[in-house]
Amino acid sequence: MSDAIKAATLEYVTRLGDDSLVLGHRISEWVSYAPFLEEDIAYANVALDYVGRARMFYTYAAELAADGRTEDDFAYMRSDRDYRNLLLLEMPRGDFAYSQIRQLFADVYYSLVLPELVKSKDERIAAVAAKAIKETKYHVRRSRDWVHRLGDGTEESHKRTQKAADQLWGYTHEMFDMDETEQLLADNGIGVDVSKLRDQWHKDVSAILTESTITVPEDSWAVRGGRTGYHTENLGHMLTELQIVHRSHPGCQW
Amino acid sequence: MTTEKLELFEVFIRSKRGLDHKHVGSLHAEDHAQALEYARDCYTRRSEGVSIWVVKSNDICASQEDDAESFYDPSDDKPYRHATYYVLPDPVNNM
Amino acid sequence: MTPEEQNFMRKINAEDKIEPKDWMPDAYRKNVIRQMSQHAHSEVIGMQPEGNWITRAPSLRRKAVLLSKVQDEAGHGLYLYSATETLGITRAEMIEALQQGTAKYASIFNYPTLTWGDVGAIGWLVDGAAIVNQVSLQRTSYGPYARAMIRICKEESFHQRQGYEALLALAKGSPEQKQMAQDSLNRFYWPALMMFGPHDSESAHSAKSMEWKIKRETNDDLRQKFIDQTVPQIEFLGLAHPDPAIKWNEERGHYDHGDIDWEEFYSVINGNGHCNRQRIEHHVAAHEEGAWVRDAITAYNDKKNANKIKNVA
Numbered sequence: 001m002s003d004a005i006k007a008a009t010l011e012y013v014t015r016l017g018d019d020s021l022v023l024g025h026r027i028s029e030w031v032s033y034a035p036f037l038e039e040d041i042a043y044a045n046v047a048l049d050y051v052g053r054a055r056m057f058y059t060y061a062a063e064l065a066a067d068g069r070t071e072d073d074f075a076y077m078r079s080d081r082d083y084r085n086l087l088l089l090e091m092p093r094g095d096f097a098y099s100q101i102r103q104l105f106a107d108v109y110y111s112l113v114l115p116e117l118v119k120s121k122d123e124r125i126a127a128v129a130a131k132a133i134k135e136t137k138y139h140v141r142r143s144r145d146w147v148h149r150l151g152d153g154t155e156e157s158h159k160r161t162q163k164a165a166d167q168l169w170g171y172t173h174e175m176f177d178m179d180e181t182e183q184l185l186a187d188n189g190i191g192v193d194v195s196k197l198r199d200q201w202h203k204d205v206s207a208i209l210t211e212s213t214i215t216v217p218e219d220s221w222a223v224r225g226g227r228t229g230y231h232t233e234n235l236g237h238m239l240t241e242l243q244i245v246h247r248s249h250p251g252c253q254w
Numbered sequence: 255m256t257t258e259k260l261e262l263f264e265v266f267i268r269s270k271r272g273l274d275h276k277h278v279g280s281l282h283a284e285d286h287a288q289a290l291e292y293a294r295d296c297y298t299r300r301s302e303g304v305s306i307w308v309v310k311s312n313d314i315c316a317s318q319e320d321d322a323e324s325f326y327d328p329s330d331d332k333p334y335r336h337a338t339y340y341v342l343p344d345p346v347n348n349m
Numbered sequence: 350m351t352p353e354e355q356n357f358m359r360k361i362n363a364e365d366k367i368e369p370k371d372w373m374p375d376a377y378r379k380n381v382i383r384q385m386s387q388h389a390h391s392e393v394i395g396m397q398p399e400g401n402w403i404t405r406a407p408s409l410r411r412k413a414v415l416l417s418k419v420q421d422e423a424g425h426g427l428y429l430y431s432a433t434e435t436l437g438i439t440r441a442e443m444i445e446a447l448q449q450g451t452a453k454y455a456s457i458f459n460y461p462t463l464t465w466g467d468v469g470a471i472g473w474l475v476d477g478a479a480i481v482n483q484v485s486l487q488r489t490s491y492g493p494y495a496r497a498m499i500r501i502c503k504e505e506s507f508h509q510r511q512g513y514e515a516l517l518a519l520a521k522g523s524p525e526q527k528q529m530a531q532d533s534l535n536r537f538y539w540p541a542l543m544m545f546g547p548h549d550s551e552s553a554h555s556a557k558s559m560e561w562k563i564k565r566e567t568n569d570d571l572r573q574k575f576i577d578q579t580v581p582q583i584e585f586l587g588l589a590h591p592d593p594a595i596k597w598n599e600e601r602g603h604y605d606h607g608d609i610d611w612e613e614f615y616s617v618i619n620g621n622g623h624c625n626r627q628r629i630e631h632h633v634a635a636h637e638e639g640a641w642v643r644d645a646i647t648a649y650n651d652k653k654n655a656n657k658i659k660n661v662a
Contacts, residue, residue, distance in 0.1 A: 021409075028403050028412075031419055032396040032631070035639025036260070037427050037440075038281050040396075042295035044420035048413060055409050072408045096642050142291065149284070152652065153645025160641070245407040245465050252522050254408040254465075254515070259647045262434065279497070280431040282440065284646045285653075296427055299420070300504070316370060 005188060008181045009122060010064040011084070012191050014074060015227060016128075017057030018085035021075055022235070023106060024050030025242060029093045046103075046142065049135040056128045076246040080235045087226040088171040090235040097150050097160035098167070103143040105172050108204050109197075110136045116192040125190065144208050151212025162214050169217035174224040176201070261310055263289040265297055268305040275307050283308075361562055366492035369435035377561055380554065381491045382436050383452075384563060386443045389429035391455035392422045394447075394628050398462040399471055407465055414511050415468060421508065425501050432493035448633050455479075456614070457540045459622030466519055466526075466533030472512015474534075474541040474579070480505050481575045482545065490562035513582065520586040531588050538579075538591040543614045545572035573603050580604055 001009070027047035034040035058071035069077075089106060093099055114136055117129035150157045176198040178186070185191030206216045225231060246254075260282040266275040278297050283289035289308040297303070333339045342349070350358070353372045360367060367373055399419050406412035430440045446452035457475050462468065483505065486498045519530035546568040549555050558564035576595075583590050594607035617625070 025404065028416055031403055031416070032400045032423075033635045033638070035635075035642035036282065037393065037423055037430070038283065038292040038296060040423045041299075041420055041427065042292055044416060044423070045295050045299075048416055048420070051409065051413050051416065055413070058409070075409050076407075096639070138291075145288070145291075149649040150642070150645050153647075153649040154641065156641050157645030157648075241404050245405050249407070249523060249525060252407075252526055254411055254518055259643070278500070279428050280434065281427060284650045296424055299417075299424060 004184065005190070006064060008184050009125075009190060010061055011181050012185055013057045013061045013064065013125065015084040017054045017061055017074060018083050019089055020050045020057060021054035022083070022085040022238070023089040024048075024054055025238060026089065026091075026093055027099070027103075030099065035096060042142070046139055049132075049139070053128065053132050053135075056131070060124045060128070072246065076243045080231050080239050081229045083231065083235060083239070084227050084229060085235075086171070086175055087223060087232055088168060088175065090226075090232060090238060091168065091171065092234055094164065095160055097157065098164040100143055100146040100150060101161060101164040101168055103139070104147050104208060105168060105175075105205065107136060107139040107143045108201055108208075109172075109175050111140045112197040112200055112204075113192050113194065116197075119189075120191070121189040147208055147212045147214070151209070151214040158213060161212065165209060165214055166217050169219075170221040170223050172201075173219070173222035174226055177224065177227065179227060260284060261289075262312070263293075263308045264311050264314060265289075265293045266307040266309070267293075267297060267303040269302055271304055275305065278302075280311060286310075361490055364488075364562075366495060367490050368492045376557070377563075378436055380558060380561065381494065381563055382433060382438055383554075384558070385429055385433040385436075385491075385494055386438070386446065387453050387455075389426050389433060389443065390447045390452055391458065392426035392429060394454045394458045394632065395471075395475075396422045396426075397628055397631055398458055398460070398624070399468055401462050402465060402468045405465070406468075411515065418472065418508055418511060421504055425504070428497045428500055429494075432497040435493045444636065448629060448636070450620075450629070453618070454628075455544060456617045456622065457537075457544050458628060459617050459624045460536065460540050461623045463536075464529050464533060466516065466529040467537065469512045469515035469519065469530070470533035470537040472508050472510075473516055473582070474512075474537050475544065476505055476508040476512060477579070478541045478544045478575050480509060481571050481578075485565045485571060488562075488565050494563075516586060520588060527588075530586065534583065534586075534588055535591045539609065539613075540617075542572055542576065542609055543617075545569070545575065547611065547614070576604050576606055 024047050027043060027050065030043050030047075031040065034043055054075070055071055058074040061074055062069050062071055088102060091098075091102060094102075110132070114129045114133045118126050118133060120126040120129065147161065150161045152158070176194050178193065178195050182191050182194070186193040209216050223232075261284070262280055263283055263286075264280050265278050267278050268275045281289065281292050281296055283292050286308055290306060293306045293308055294303075298306070354374065357367070357371070357373055357377075359365075360371075367377075396419050399415065399422070403412065403415050403419065406415050430443060433443065434440060443452065447454065462471065480502065483498050483502050487495055487502060489495045489498065516530050516533070519526040521527075546552055546555075549567045549569050552568055555564065555568065559567070580590065580595060592607045594605065596605045598605045616622075620626075
């Protein structure tokens with residue numbers, strides 16, 4: 001592995017780890033707040049899948065960095081300016097419609113990214129993707145069914161779902177942006193060219209929204225910055241909570 | 255508002271290929287499809303199953319205690335249906 | 350005794366299980382519903398004090414473990430609600446009784462979780478005490494309850510072990526971490542002993558529950574078992590025992606121990622713990638916030654079924 005590729009790979013798996021941890025954390029905020037007990041259990045499974053994915057990506061990142069850092073250093077010892085997750089994923093928990101719309105956008109995205117990622121020439125990345133694909137099939141089914149129910153349920157649930165789609169749509173565009181790092185990896189068969197997935201994502205998501213009587217939002221606004229560490233105000237608060245105990249006891253084992 | 259309007263489903267799980275489905279409990283869900291998904295999350299968190307059945311609780315027709323005698327007693331006097339009824343000599347008893 | 354009662358008592362005495370469709374005395378049904386629903390509510394309310402630390406767990410491994418543990422509590426609540434429903438009460442009715450305060454849950458969850466150490470203490474001591482009780486309940490006379498207990502016991506030992514392991518890491522860690530562990534032990538030890546309920550002589554439901562084999566061992570016997578098993582575990586952690594009176598009694602073959610503060614016990618049960626109001630308010634708030642979601646499911650399902658009928662016609 002050339003130095004340039006190695007550095008890019010480290011950056012890339014860190015991004016993927018950040019995505020997984022931030023979304024997993026947001027979902028975990030639902031524990032004991034779900035609309036009924038079965039859903040509490042089911043949604044926690046999704047959170048566990050994402051936290052597990054974060055651990056696998058960070059563990060690999062730590063190996064690539066080879067500077068003595070561990071998965072926990074990646075999660076707990078970087079500030080919000082260093083995090084590289086997509087903005088969509090750091091948005092607050094919101095109500096159940098907001099969370100499920102976010103979940104749909106993310107799950108459909110990963111359902112397209114992972115089948116490409118599994119072909120990665122980097123065996124470690126391919127292995128994580130292979131495990132994640134199975135989980136994501138189930139996630140998409142879940143979020144699709146929820147958006148159907150909420151969108152085409154009562155007047156109130158429809159209103160909440162439409163509002164969530166409108167509020168979150170602007171954060172979806174950056175999911176398909178490529179920068180030099182990702183281009184280099186895509187060219188070398190290690191990473192995914194996400195710009196090529198946009199049309200399919202739009203088609204899949206639009207179909208589900210339309211089936212759910214939700215109007216597909218206009219593309220009039222787009223916020224970007226997650227991959228460069230230019231975050232919304234939400235991430236700082238989230239990390240404050242996530243990191244407080246770990247950082248209060250530097251160098252300790254747990 | 256309560257979960258009252260969701261339906262009650264009974265869950266049966268086959269823990270291993272080759273074994274019977276076994277009743278493990280129940281849950282509330284909107285329909286069969288959701289019941290299956292929730293059964294997976296609620297009753298197989300430790301890979302307890304390879305196959306799940308869900309049945310609406312209302313669709314189960316159960317025998318009543320009062321019927322028990324007519325239902326089961328007739329088998330009581332047919333011990334010859336059980337293998338242990340037949341006493342064989344030790345050398346060939348392993349069958 | 351009526352013939353039904355005789356038949357019922359014959360099964361109880363023969364260690365046969367009572368099954369949902371069997372005839373049972375009303376008082377038995379009520380007693381089992383009370384105990385099972387209280388058990389189910391305890392699992393569900395117990396999600397709150399531990400859930401309080403999911404977002405702050407100090408390592409990713411601990412975060413995943415805690416998430417799956419709290420998820421298990423929800424699962425156990427579900428098993429128990431589901432088993433209780435076989436007695437002809439709905440989950441909605443049980444939840445209503447919880448929210449209106451007519452049904453109780455384990456008082457221990459009215460104590461706040463103030464530090465990460467409390468997550469370890471709850472797993473080790475609270476789940477540990479619960480297991481002692483639940484192992485005994487695997488032989489309870491009501492079939493669905495016994496089967497739910499068998500299932501739950503299998504899963505609970507992970508809970509206790511992860512809690513002890515978390516405290517062990519603290520006890521072997523920095524001085525601050527060790528202090529955290531000692532503090533959690535001090536705060537949760539006595540409430541854990543109270544989980545077994547009042548002395549048998551004071552317990553309102555004990556006698557009948559024993560006769561009907563709903564309960565299989567007395568509060569005091571189970572408590573003693575827990576006290577005995579906990580002493581060496583505290584020693585291994587290198588922490589000070591919170592009970593200065595703890596002392597091995599060769600003659601009894603058990604540890605003697607100090608008196609429980611029953612005034613505190615009744616005070617917390619009667620609503621004066623740190624978190625009594627908070628726990629119920631949290632439950633009510635989540636339930637009410639979920640109402641529009643449950644309404645949406647029903648409405649969606651109605652439309653779907655109406656469409657099916659239309660398509661058939």
